[in-house]
Amino acid sequence: MTGMRTVKTWAGTTAIGLALGVGLLGVAVAPAAFAQKKVVNVYNWSDYIDPKVLEAFTKETGVKVNYDVYDSQEVLEAKLTAGKSGYDVVGPTAQPFLARQVAAGLYQPLDKSKLKNFGNLDPDIMKAIEKADPNNAHAIPWMWGTNGIGYNVGKVKTIAADAPVYSMKMILDPEVVSKFKACGVMILDAPTDVFPSVLNYLGLPPDSKSTADLDKATDALLKVRPFIRKFHSSEYINGLANGDICVAFGYSGDIIQASTRAAEAKRGVTVNYSIPTEGAQLWVDTLAIPKDAPNPDLAHAILDHLMKPQVVAASSDLTGYANGNKASTALVSEAVRTNPGIYPPAEVRARLFTITPADKDFERARTRAWTRVKTGR
Structure with a gap:
């Protein structure tokens, strides 16, 4: 991570x-x-x-x-x-x-x-x-672990009974994610964890070092940016556990912990974690x-x-x-x-991918792109 x-x-x-x-x-x-x-x-x-x-x-x-x-x-x-x-x-x-x-x-x-x-x-x-x-x-x-989707089962079902909770559409399809803006959506503040999953969702190599591919991933994130409450790499744990947000893109263990905290609190909040069917990092x-x-x-x-x-x-x-x-x-x-x-079972592990280091020029480009995404400009 x-x-x-x-x-x-x-x-x-x-x-x-x-x-x-x-x-x-x-x-x-x-x-x-x-x-x-x-x-x-x-x-x-x-x-x-x-x-x-x-x-x-x-x-x-x-x-x-x-x-x-x-x-x-x-x-x-x-x-x-x-x-x-x-x-x-x-x-x-x-x-x-x-x-x-x-x-x-x-x-x-x-x-x-x-x-x-x-x-x-x-x-x-x-x-x-x-x-x-x-x-x-x-x-x-x-x-x-993997990077995937955490969600509040009750709230998501109430808002959209057919929500694609096993797909990155929950995060990257504007028509889908816009439905959950009011109940709260959070994404990791980690470009090396987010961009590869976006690229993979778009059908591009998740480990691509192409600035053209990076631009496509940036555009995809900017389209859903109005519906994202916050980018943060730990707050989503308590946010999910307490029912303050209903969808997050985060680390598997963190979301499992949110699920456990929610169960221990006995406030009627159920949190699930899903590995996207498109594949995951x-x-x-x-x-x-x-x-x-x-x-x-x-x-x-x-x-x-x-x-x-x-x-x-x-x-x-x-x-x-x-x-x-x-x-x-x-x-x-x-x-x-x-x-x-x-x-995850073998068939799911077969869809997992890893990334490799980028050169300094691409790192700078990725940092600039992430700033655009977070600021929405």
């Missing part, structure tokens, strides 16, 4: 978290190699790793985890580019961030001899991020070790810990996102692993 993310506790995590904290992962004597360096510094999205699995790591090794958070990939990239960030493990999104950061030499290669749990990773997700990280040399997958968040990490041995140790099936399963339950660890699937709560919006 390239925008802002707000991740809160997902239903059903408490029992798993306690089990992990109490001893599911076991307790080991702290390795001698860690004796002199007792802190590993992690920089990632907020609430993206179950705190209890980090506590378990400290209990096993005696190494404290210092977990700092950012609210956008751009913030992370700025720190990495400046150098000497002080972090041992960071969480770049595979495309386009990890891809260009690997190309810029900002990460050190993984020493896979120190990662005994590497074989737990999902081959399909590994293949998906290999475009960003050739030979999977620098990063492991953490969580993954697949994003993968990864974990990698900066080139100048002060504690690379500890970085490898915590990466290996995070590849334990029970560890990553607990974090999927926390976030409501699918993970890149195939061995963990059976341990993920039934509510998460059987939700097709989180773990």
Whole structure:
């Protein structure tokens, strides 16, 4: 994901978290190699790793985890580019961030001899991020998801019983989206997440770097701009959960969380998530070790810990996102692993697409186009 993310506790995590904290992962004597360096510094999205699995790591090794958070990939990239960030493990999104950061030499290669749990990773997700990280040399997958449509079931049905809730028409067809202006429509404030889906809807290559294609996508967004209440990359979560808006284009896990919050509030709001039938962008968040990490041995140790099936399963339950660890699937709560919006079936996954980094000229053009869309001019 390239925008802002707000991740809160997902239903059903408490029992798993306690089990992990109490001893599911076991307790080991702290390795001698860690004796002199007792802190590993992690920089990632907020609430993206179950705190209890980090506590378990400290209990096993005696190494404290210092977990700092950012609210956008751009913030992370700025720190990495400046150098000497002080972090041992960071969480770049595979495309386009990890891809260009690997190309810029900002990460050190993984020493896979120190990662005994590497074989737990999902081959399909590994293949998906290999475009960003050739030979999977620098990063492991953490969580993954899609960009799609969140909607208030009751309000949408009342306004238009035949609303195409499984199509990008909900966002991009002026005749459709105009019906929901009064009840509220929000879109991610993230051009690298929005434009590819618009291009795909228009029948154009979603990863196109053509300015002519970009212009067509911009025109399509400008046609629906009068009906969009706001562009924001996290406010739509509470907006959907509270019934303040009725349609959003956002991240799968965020909308699943909105659904959970709505159910927990018991105010009669039901939120659903749909992956557009036209196809959707697949994003993968990864974990990698900066080139100048002060504690690379500890970085490898915590990466290996995070590849334990029970560890990553607990974090999927926390976030409501699918993970890149195939061995963990059976341990993920039934509510998460059987939700097709989180773990889509094979025929849906076949319609997912990824993007690649753009050159600076196209990035500037895309930024200008996004400004036009947001301002409506």
